[in-house]
Structures are given as C-alpha cells and as structure tokens.
Amino acid sequence: MTMAADLTVAAWSGITPRLLRDEPETATTYLAAGGYRALDDPQGLLDAVEASGLLGRGGAAFPLAVKLRTVRDNGRAAGGAVVIANGEEGEPASIKDRWLLRNRPHAVLDGLRLAALMVGAHRAVLYTSDAQSARSVEHALAETGGSSGGVAVELITVTTGYVAGEESAAVRVVDGGPAKPTDKPPRPFEEGVGGYPTLISNVETLAHLAYLNLHGAADFREYGTEGSPGTFLATITGAGRAPALYELPHGVAFTDVLALHGVSPDTVTGALMGGYFAGLLGREIVGATLDHETIRGLGSGLGCGAISVLTDDCPVAVAAAVLSYFDRENAGQCGSCFNGTAAMAAVATALRDGTATDDDVARLKRWSVVLRGRGACATLDGACNVAASLLSGFDDVVRRHLDNNCPVCRSGPFTATRPYEVEQLESVVAV
Numbered sequence: 001m002t003m004a005a006d007l008t009v010a011a012w013s014g015i016t017p018r019l020l021r022d023e024p025e026t027a028t029t030y031l032a033a034g035g036y037r038a039l040d041d042p043q044g045l046l047d048a049v050e051a052s053g054l055l056g057r058g059g060a061a062f063p064l065a066v067k068l069r070t071v072r073d074n075g076r077a078a079g080g081a082v083v084i085a086n087g088e089e090g091e092p093a094s095i096k097d098r099w100l101l102r103n104r105p106h107a108v109l110d111g112l113r114l115a116a117l118m119v120g121a122h123r124a125v126l127y128t129s130d131a132q133s134a135r136s137v138e139h140a141l142a143e144t145g146g147s148s149g150g151v152a153v154e155l156i157t158v159t160t161g162y163v164a165g166e167e168s169a170a171v172r173v174v175d176g177g178p179a180k181p182t183d184k185p186p187r188p189f190e191e192g193v194g195g196y197p198t199l200i201s202n203v204e205t206l207a208h209l210a211y212l213n214l215h216g217a218a219d220f221r222e223y224g225t226e227g228s229p230g231t232f233l234a235t236i237t238g239a240g241r242a243p244a245l246y247e248l249p250h251g252v253a254f255t256d257v258l259a260l261h262g263v264s265p266d267t268v269t270g271a272l273m274g275g276y277f278a279g280l281l282g283r284e285i286v287g288a289t290l291d292h293e294t295i296r297g298l299g300s301g302l303g304c305g306a307i308s309v310l311t312d313d314c315p316v317a318v319a320a321a322v323l324s325y326f327d328r329e330n331a332g333q334c335g336s337c338f339n340g341t342a343a344m345a346a347v348a349t350a351l352r353d354g355t356a357t358d359d360d361v362a363r364l365k366r367w368s369v370v371l372r373g374r375g376a377c378a379t380l381d382g383a384c385n386v387a388a389s390l391l392s393g394f395d396d397v398v399r400r401h402l403d404n405n406c407p408v409c410r411s412g413p414f415t416a417t418r419p420y421e422v423e424q425l426e427s428v429v430a431v
Contacts, residue, residue, distance in 0.1 A: 007095065007422070008244035010260070012252065015223055018211050018231055019204070020247045021104060024136075027143035030106035034214050036149035042118045046072075051217035053229040054209065057096075058086060058165075058202030059277065059303045061292050064209065067199055070189050072119040074197035082193040083121040084174065085112040087128035087203040088158060088165035091275035092325075092421035094306040095245055096233035097203050101133035104207060105140035109148035111206025114213055116151045119199055124153045127170050129160040162329035166377040167200040169331075180331040181377035202304075204233055224250035228291035232302070237420040238272070238309040239263045250291040257290065263309060270310045270393070272420065274303020276322045277382040279389030280315055300389065308420040316401050317414035319390040320348035325418060326383040336374035340367060341383045348387065352413050354404030361398065365391050
C-alpha cells in the first residue's frame with residue numbers, strides 16, 4: 001500500500017490485480033503483455049463476455065453481453081453503430097475512472113476497440129471531462145497512431161457536471177449539443193449518436209473487457225460471486241481518513257475493507273452508497289458483503305463502487321449536503337427535478353438546522369415516493385433515494401433533529417458543497 005498525493009491505492013491482499021498497476025502503462029508495456037491482440041472471432045468473445053457475467057461498472061450493473069448483442073443487432077438493421085467509452089466521472093466521490101484513464105489508457109482503449117469490433121461500430125469515441133485524463137489518452141493514441149488496435153478513436157471532452165456522464169447527455173455532446181439528458185425513449189441503444197444505435201460503456205467496464213479477452217471467462221470468474229463476478233474498483237472516503245482506491249473481489253466483507261482502510265467497525269454509523277445515488281445505509285452495512293445481490297437486498301446499491309463511511313458525521317447533515325448538491329447540479333430542464341430537488345434540499349437543510357416540523361418531514365417522505373421516475377435522467381431518483389433512505393434508516397436521528405437536539409450538528413454540522421469529494425489529483429500511482 002502506498003500514498004500518492006493523499007490517495008491510497010491498493011489491491012486486495014491475496015488477489016492478482018487486474019486493473020491496478022505500479023506504473024502508468026505505455027503502448028510498449030501494454031503490447032508486451034498481450035494487449036491489442038487481433039480479434040478473429042467477435043462472436044466467440046461475445047460468448048465469453050456472456051459466460052463471464054461481466055456487469056457494467058458505471059452504476060447500473062447491467063450485463064455487458066446484453067448491451068453488446070442489442071447494439072450489434074440494432075446496428076445491423078440501422079446500417080451502423082457507435083461505441084462511446086464513458087469516462088466523464090461527474091460523481092465527486094469517485095476517482096476510479098480518472099485513475100484508469102490517467103494510468104491505464106491502453107487497457108481502456110483496447111476495451112473500446114473490442115466493443116467496437118463486436119458490435120460492428122463505424123465510430124468509436126472516448127468521452128471525458130478530466131484534463132489530465134484527456135492528455136493521457138491523447139498520448140496513448142499518439143503512441144498507436146491515432147487508433148486503438150486498428151479502430152480509429154475520437155477524443156471528446158466536456159465540462160464536468162453530475163449529469164454530463166448520463167448516457168443521453170453523452171450522446172448530445174458527441175452530436176454537438178449540450179451535456180444535458182434527453183427524454184426516453186428512444187434510449188441510446190435504440191437511437192443514439194447520429195441516429196445510430198449506440199453502446200455507452202463505462203471505462204472500467206471496458207478495461208475489464210480487455211482483461212477478459214486475454215484471460216477468458218473462467219479466469220474472470222476466479223474472483224467474486226456467482227451473481228457479481230470479478231473484481232471492482234472501490235473509492236472509499238469518509239471516516240476522517242484520506243480517500244482510497246481499492247481493487248476488491250466482489251463478495252468481500254465490508255468489515256475487512258474497513259480493516260484495510262484503518263477504520264474500526266465499532267465507530268461506523270452507516271455509509272453513503274454508490275457515490276451520491278444509492279442513498280444511505282445504517283449500521284447494517286457493517287455486516288454486509290460488497291456484492292450487488294447483498295447490497296440490493298439491503299435496499300441500496302454498489303453503483304459506481306464509491307462508498308463514503310460515516311463515523312462522526314450526522315446522517316441528516318450528510319443527506320442535506322447531498323440533496324443541496326443535486327439541487328445545484330440538476331440539468332434545469334425538467335420542472336419535476338428542478339423544483340423537486342430544491343424542495344427536498346430545503347426540508348433536509350431545515351431538518352439539519354433544527355427548524356423543520358413533522359409536516360415538513362411528512363412532505364419529504366411523500367416527495368421521495370411520488371417524484372421517482374419523473375425526470376429525463378436519474379438525478380431526481382438519486383435525490384429520492386437519499387431522502388427515503390434517511391427517513392427509513394435513521395428515524396431516531398431525524399427525531400432528534402425535530403427536537404433540535406443533535407449534539408453532532410450543534411457542534412458544527414457537515415456542510416460540504418461536494419460531499420466526500422475526491423480531488424482531481426495530479427499524480428496517482430498504484431501499488
């Protein structure tokens with residue numbers, strides 16, 4: 001384990017790292033390791049992806065094989081397809097995508113190449129907002145002559161924003177528009193860039209695809225669980241510790257991750273899951289394993305793998321900070337989201353400050369139910385998740401705030417504008 005620019009980067013003890021490396025890769029080192037191998041059998045690789053059970057690492061955990069097959073079939077009917085590597089990490093509590101693009105750009109580009117070949121894409125795009133990531137990708141493309149193993153790749157940059165990484169927002173940017181989501185249907189796999197079916201895949205997912213191409217489905221499943229195979233990159237923040245990026249096998253006990261991170265489970269009161277999107281969990285997270293099936297069973301989600309550990313921070317104040325962030329960062333184009341996030345943030349802030357009433361809390365509870373699914377993207381759903389999980393999981397803390405009797409907030413509430421943000425670090429080196 002090492003520290004680099006205040007970020008701890010480490011692989012789980014007992015596994016061979018698949019994504020984390022000691023040094024930033026070059027085309028020479030990546031080719032020497034077998035990268036950019038010719039793909040003679042796209043269908044065979046697609047079958048291997050299905051056998052591997054590889055799930056998307058961007059947040060929704062959707063099976064990659066289903067995405068690939070759908071875009072391939074739709075593209076054949078439409079006369080073309082597009083593939084986008086989504087590295088627009090608008091989630092402040094995550095660092096994994098930036099780390100990969102800065103340190104393992106060839107693995108990402110190789111995965112993008114493989115996805116493009118499998119779906120028969122006529123266009124491949126890498127999409128990011130991080131300047132250092134963009135420079136790293138530009139250098140990697142220059143090393144390979146502007147293509148990724150024979151597939152020409154465009155680099156498109158955008159201003160960072162929470163909604164900028166949403167799939168339909170990425171399509172709009174590539175088409176020359178603003179980084180704002182669109183109504184669905186159609187979804188990008190049906191009609192995306194230039195009207196063509198479009199596969200949008202997170203850069204970590206594509207890096208895993210490159211690994212899978214080299215090592216096969218059985219090797220990929222060596223770590224993880226039946227329903228959540230393989231390893232994943234987890235950004236761990238909070239608990240008064242410096243942020244960390246860990247490569248973990250799915251199914252690892254959360255208490256073991258806490259031990260790796262130097263946090264006593266006795267001090268943990270809960271966690272903010274999946275970045276900001278999946279909401280709050282209480283002490284039940286301490287007894288959980290980190291896999292999709294277990295975390296879904298607790299009513300939450302792993303999402304992008306970002307977990308903020310709560311120890312001294314009040315969950316009401318954390319929820320208020322996250323809801324205020326959603327209020328500022330929504331696209332401003334759906335009235336239900338624009339007004340709904342503002343209303344929920346106002347109640348949560350009043351609750352934090354001890355000025356909310358029982359009626360306010362009742363309204364917050366109702367909004368967390370009736371506002372779901374009303375926006376063009378999932379921002380409003382994320383806000384609903386935070387509000388609902390606060391009210392259902394921390395009833396005693398909410399009650400203390402209604403009585404203006406929270407000792408934590410009296411001594412100075414958590415008021416971060418970008419809660420648990422991992423800064424865009426200039427130098428990140430793995431171990």
